[in-house]
Amino acid sequence: MSNTFLAASYHWRNRYLLMRHGHSQANQQALIISSPGRGVEAFGLSTIGEQQLASAVHAWAWPVPTQVVHSDFLRTTQTAARVAEAFKLTMTPDKRLRERSFGEWEGGSDERYPDVWALDAQNADHTTHQVEAVSTVAARMMTVIEEWEQQCEGETILVVSHGDPLQILLTALQDRPLTQHREQPALLPASITQVGAP
Numbered sequence: 349m350s351n352t353f354l355a356a357s358y359h360w361r362n363r364y365l366l367m368r369h370g371h372s373q374a375n376q377q378a379l380i381i382s383s384p385g386r387g388v389e390a391f392g393l394s395t396i397g398e399q400q401l402a403s404a405v406h407a408w409a410w411p412v413p414t415q416v417v418h419s420d421f422l423r424t425t426q427t428a429a430r431v432a433e434a435f436k437l438t439m440t441p442d443k444r445l446r447e448r449s450f451g452e453w454e455g456g457s458d459e460r461y462p463d464v465w466a467l468d469a470q471n472a473d474h475t476t477h478q479v480e481a482v483s484t485v486a487a488r489m490m491t492v493i494e495e496w497e498q499q500c501e502g503e504t505i506l507v508v509s510h511g512d513p514l515q516i517l518l519t520a521l522q523d524r525p526l527t528q529h530r531e532q533p534a535l536l537p538a539s540i541t542q543v544g545a546p
Contacts, residue, residue, distance in 0.1 A: 351440065419442070447510040
């Protein structure tokens, strides 16, 4: 359920493995956990998520990463750690890879996601119910990639983040309108999408 593509207009210096965290306790409880106050210390991987990561590492079908950078939320940190341990790599936390903030819906039911996405499709700058704008998420995610592109060359960088931020990043990398970020297939827990240098 993962994809590989190149942004045709860009000469990539590195390869990126964009990984959504494994199935989490927030997924299990159908909750929106998007604030650092909750997400950094709690709501880590579920038992299903741990199994997903064990399987992914055991049957690794991607280029071997040389760097690991991740959101500092517990579920993404644990996901990154399973891969980093397997390939004996150090990890670099980056707060810019955090979950999109869902504002007033924080801690509530994930049934609110489609309501937010419907508004996203109309306006990538909206902050209705104090939700973080798609354009803001795109900017911070793109900055992470741009900085790695400037800092190094020939690396395979595992980027562990969250569903919405990664879909928004992929939409930006494809140079598509950010309002279309939910039009591509949803990224499944523990899935990897390769972008960048072949």
